[in-house]
Amino acid sequence: xxxxxxxxxxxxxxxxxxxxxxxxxxxxxxxxxxxxxxxxxxxxxxxxxxxxxxxxxxxxxxxxxxxxxxxxxxxxxxxxxxxxxxxxxxxxxxxxxxxxxxxxxxxxxxxxxxxxxxxxxxxxxxxxxxxxxxxxxxxxxxxxxxxxxxxxxxxxxxxxxxxxxxxxxxxxxxxxxxxxxxxxxxxxxxxxxxxxxxxxxxxxxxxxxxxxxxxxxxxxxxxxxxxxxxxxxxxxxxxxxxxxxxxxxxxxxxxxxxxxxxxxxxxxxxxxxxxxxxxxxxxxxxxxxxxxxxxxxxxxxxxxxxxxxxxxxxxxxxxxxxxxxxxxxxxxxxxxxxxxxxxxxxxxxxxxxxxxxxxxxx
Numbered sequence: 001x002x003x004x005x006x007x008x009x010x011x012x013x014x015x016x017x018x019x020x021x022x023x024x025x026x027x028x029x030x031x032x033x034x035x036x037x038x039x040x041x042x043x044x045x046x047x048x049x050x051x052x053x054x055x056x057x058x059x060x061x062x063x064x065x066x067x068x069x070x071x072x073x074x075x076x077x078x079x080x081x082x083x084x085x086x087x088x089x090x091x092x093x094x095x096x097x098x099x100x101x102x103x104x105x106x107x108x109x110x111x112x113x114x115x116x117x118x119x120x121x122x123x124x125x126x127x128x129x130x131x132x133x134x135x136x137x138x139x140x141x142x143x144x145x146x147x148x149x150x151x152x153x154x155x156x157x158x159x160x161x162x163x164x165x166x167x168x169x170x171x172x173x174x175x176x177x178x179x180x181x182x183x184x185x186x187x188x189x190x191x192x193x194x195x196x197x198x199x200x201x202x203x204x205x206x207x208x209x210x211x212x213x214x215x216x217x218x219x220x221x222x223x224x225x226x227x228x229x230x231x232x233x234x235x236x237x238x239x240x241x242x243x244x245x246x247x248x249x250x251x252x253x254x255x256x257x258x259x260x261x262x263x264x265x266x267x268x269x270x271x272x273x274x275x276x277x278x279x280x281x282x283x284x285x286x287x288x289x290x291x292x293x294x295x296x297x298x299x300x301x302x303x304x305x306x307x308x309x310x311x312x313x314x315x316x317x318x319x320x321x322x323x324x325x326x327x328x329x330x331x332x333x334x335x336x337x338x339x340x341x342x343x344x345x346x347x348x349x350x351x352x353x354x355x356x357x358x359x360x361x362x
Contacts, residue, residue, distance in 0.1 A: 043066075045105075046088060046091060054290055058324045061325055065077075065328045065329070069332060085109075088107075088114055105127070105129070107130060109133045129143050130145045130327075145343055146323060146327040148323055151188060155198050155348075156348045156350050157190055157287040158191075159193060160350050161250050161252070162205060164312060168211045173251050175261075176224060176225060178227060179224050186289075225258055229261040232253070232258040233265045246278035253289070255288060255290055256291065280310040283310075284311055286315075287315045287316065289348075290316065290317075293361035296351070296356055315350055317350055
């Protein structure tokens with residue numbers, strides 16, 4: 001009897017021992033899997049809220065690229081949006097405070113106050129890419145600073161005007177976006193091309209078409225339109241409220257929203273028919289920038305054709321929110337060990353009715 005009891009006890013101990021071994025083996029496998037998951041770098045992409053307009057469309061294009069990254073499986077990624085700079089700062093600080101390893105950040109700074117949070121990324125040695133708004137104080141620490149060519153926007157508009165027959169000293173009206181460095185660059189790109197200091201599309205203005213400093217005095221600037229369609233519409237109605245301004249042939253708007261404001265003004269009743277007729281008789285040429293679908297619809301021949309047909313030309317320089325995808329790809333390339341250009345400027349191109357089918361809109 002004692003032998004039977006002892007045998008039973010030994011059998012029980014062996015069962016428990018085997019169960020424990022099996023349990024330990026299971027935990028080890030699970031730990032390896034978790035470690036493998038943790039080893040794959042996670043990319044946080046921080047953008048403005050996905051609401052409307054150019055800025056809101058950045059998040060839409062970011063989500064497309066993030067889906068591609070996640071599908072590839074080598075890295076994981078997610079988009080985090082913020083409604084203002086304060087919220088974005090908090091989210092970056094939360095990422096840093098989490099102490100996660102194997103992470104990277106792509107950020108579209110809401111404004112320059114985000115510098116303090118990005119500096120925390122620098123201090124924590126978290127690799128980051130800046131997009132669109134480049135903050136100079138932290139730019140040298142970035143993997144890449146991806147931005148559109150704001151000077152190129154001005155140069156593209158000027159090159160198009162010259163191609164359409166603009167002569168030195170012709171009257172030009174510039175609808176400016178705001179008072180930021182973006183507007184300053186778009187202004188200088190326009191004049192620098194005309195004076196021969198800047199090229200566009202690999203070419204400079206012909207010597208016999210160059211503008212002098214005196215010629216540049218024929219350019220009038222609107223002041224800040226705050227990137228607003230309605231403000232531009234009101235301003236243009238006021239401009240043509242003086243019939244003597246109907247002879248302005250060359251209108252450079254620094255954003256497609258501003259261009260749409262001009263078209264809406266021409267389509268509305270705020271300008272007299274006689275002034276409109278005088279304006280159209282001059283075959284005016286209007287440019288925009290950005291890739292707004294509403295303006296691309298004009299270029300495609302689907303809207304505002306009664307107005308577009310009376311113009312000497314209409315065009316939009318590229319500055320697409322889809323550039324965020326390049327910023328994300330720069331981070332992926334960096335994580336892959338590839339060389340990435342730190343000052344990554346994406347060149348502009350002129351979009352007209354002839355080539356609009358080749359370009360995405362938003």
